[in-house]
Amino acid sequence: MGDLSERRVQLALLLSFASGVLVGWQANRLRRRFLQWRKRRLQDKLDAAQKKLDLA
Template structure:
């Protein structure tokens, strides 16, 4: 990271025998530095994206009133069954992979032992 140089702050803005033209650039650079060092405004800490302006299609209470008890039970049952089926298939696939890896490692070990015996 680049190191920042600190400028010495002048005790007086003008010195005897010097004109204001010399003092003004120094004053301008100090105001720029002060702006950079200031804390960010509180609005910068909020989310960058504004809240959605879309109108909600229905209220949560009205949405649940439209669904019957039987339909709800059926959808929960279908979701549970699909989760069980997916988990079962994923476990079968994982077991097949582990068996394949075990067989491959055993074959490699056997080949290595054979090389060691011949050497």
């Protein structure tokens, strides 16, 4: 452990933090896109069901 310089440790911490932020950001974007898709799909199903009821 003595051969690891403080600079290398700081660089490793910074790199791991930055990668965690990047992965979290991408996961949040993916989650929002999924929720938008699900909302659109459910809205389309609701519209179809209402149209069927109106025709009945």
